[in-house]
Amino acid sequence: MKKSKFIFLTYPLAAVFAALILMAFAGSQDKKCGPEWDVPAKYKTMKNPHADDASLERVGKMLYSKHCKSCHGAIGLGDGSKAASLGVAMHSFAEDKFQAQSDGVIYYQSFIGRDEMPNFEKKIIDDEDRWALVNYLRTLKK
């Protein structure tokens, strides 16, 4: 008796499982980037006081691997190990469209963030470190 009950459940369970796997694959394919960023004017015109400061190169690189690489990927293509589990796609930092934005806009996107892009104000506190990271994103240009 007990055995037959179990067999009776096998097919529905297998079907549900298969459906779940299919959905997971289907879902990951047609992911889109979020809408345009609505950046406050204050940030748009923000000046980068550390632009071209070569002494900050290593700092930017270190911070990028520690805080950003897991989602944005080693060279910023948006293909980090956590990317698959996110609902929205990331722009590649290599794209011209991304690089065309001002330093202040990138600063806003990087440290204030929105939705799945986390806020980093409490993690990267020093302003100099933040600009070092913005400078590093510039080096990821194609």
Added chain:
Amino acid sequence: MKKYILLLLTTTFSFVLFGQDVEKEVDKPVRSPFESGYLIDNQTTVIPVEGTLEFAIQHKFGTMDNGFSDLFGIYSPGANIRLGLNYVPIHNLQIGVGATKKNMYTDLSAKWTIFEQTRENTIPVAVALYGSMAIDGRNKSVFGSEKVVDSKGPAEEEDVAFNDRLAYFSQLIVGRKFTHWLSLQAAVSFTHYNMVGWDYNHDMVGLHLNGRVKFSPQGSFMFNYDHPLKIKNISEQSNWNTHPEPNVSCGVEFSTSTHAFQIYVGSADGIIPQDIMMYNQNDWLDNGLAIGMTITRLWNF
């Protein structure tokens, strides 16, 4: 003892009040001398930013001396674990609680980073004070009639009181980040157990040396050495059979934005520092090494 600590605290505190205001604007603290407040089973001078809650998992397996038969200590019954929560209420001050399997310790701790090393060497080293109080929470029956009061007459046996369960550890840590890949720390510590077995000392003075060598943006090698000093003048014993062995360990650390993951081999089976300094009998040169892990997770509020 209390008076001295108070004196030390008040003098250093007034120093800080004067020192910081002047320098802060000019010379910033060096960037992360360590990636975490933990270094294997010791503390670093690093305290996360104000408002951070830290969850720590520290685990040590049994010693590896039985090799494959107990999978290098993983199947061994000698394992120990501590779960801890730390919070940073104000800049450079951290308070914490923890629970440890060995001796059912519950611990309360505080760490205060008095100075951070600065980039232009205005302050060449980081200095931190760490204190921990642990309560041995085992059932009364474990102690049995261990407590014997020597009252210059016939020895009397007494019940174990709450006070007897307490053990203290205090440490002064001095650290320096020498280059972007090398940071070293030296420390002195004082351990006190309110009650110990008849053949132990209540007090132990220790020296500590540890550090990290960074090999990639997220990875470092780390090592630690804790040495309990044999000081005849403060010993209550004429024989030294119970003198603890040094705690020697080394391992690697990988860190991300919110985690530090450290895996190591080390000799002490204790996790809280007072236990390590008082009771470690594992000799690292004589089959005393075990695998361990320290994992931390941070949340910012």
